[in-house]
Amino acid sequence: MRETRAGLSDVARRAGVSPATASRALTGSGPASAASRAAVLAAAEQLGYRPHPVARQLASGSGTRVVFAVRDQRADILRDPFVTRATAAIATALFPYGLGVASRHLSLDCAPDLDELATDRGLAALVLAGHDRAMLDALPSRLRGRTAVIGAGGADVDSAAGVGALLAHLYVIGRRRIALIAGPPWLAASAAPVAAYRELTRSAGLPARIVRGDFTSERGRSAARAILRRWPDTDAIAAVSDATALGVLQALAALGIPVPDDVAVTGFDDGPLAGAVHPGLSTATHPVEEIAAAAARSALGEAVPVTLFPSSPVFRATA
Structure with missing residues (x-):
């Protein structure tokens, strides 16, 4: 141990x-x-x-804030609900330490940005989201020991369990042609839901139907249309974010396809809109605030007893 x-x-x-x-x-x-x-x-x-090295840095007066850096293709990613929720939780976790939080967008090729952060004397610690293994392997030495990640390899949600429970439910209620709108391939956290989906389709002998998304409603709408063009007999669409699932519902409504009668839909996050839309969205919980707070404390050198947070299905009208 x-x-x-x-x-x-x-x-x-x-x-x-x-x-x-x-x-x-x-x-x-x-x-x-x-x-x-x-x-x-x-x-x-x-x-x-x-x-911890961060404590020594704070003592010297050379670190005043934690940067929450989000790597993504979308220039407006800092307005994403996940990011705003995580930023607020990090700010709350840092308050007792007298530290502030600043959010920053990183492009996929973010080596120059990380080099810049490594020389920032005001930086006490770094919390990363949207990473992959190559990015972590290339982390500048001056950031090691004071960097924590949200997602695969760090403070994360058990998305395989949450998505897996939703997929199993779709199978139990008789859905046999289930499509998955997965996360982007460059994102490490995208792997777990895809693995859960492939496990179900392989064990149940179902056809695999995967398209890639980006956690937005716009992509949910276009992905739903693409799925139905390619596989018109699809009877369920599982998305790895509520925003994407809401876009799927919009596309199906525009096409006159009843939910869940013809096509069942599931999301992931259980955000405020999931229970407010009609029909209510079946989804799975995602404790963003707890995960972000744990990552912030880890970046500061604190012991974090839990790094993989549970996700439970929430069944509503769409599935």
């Missing part, structure tokens, strides 16, 4: 102070009462606390 290292928040909790106060007491920088300093030093000794 891997040993769990005590973090600054553990010391603060044991001493009964805030993480910011614990940091000041440990570094001798900034105001902290004699009682608080004594309690913090005792807690650090009891827990065997060793400062």
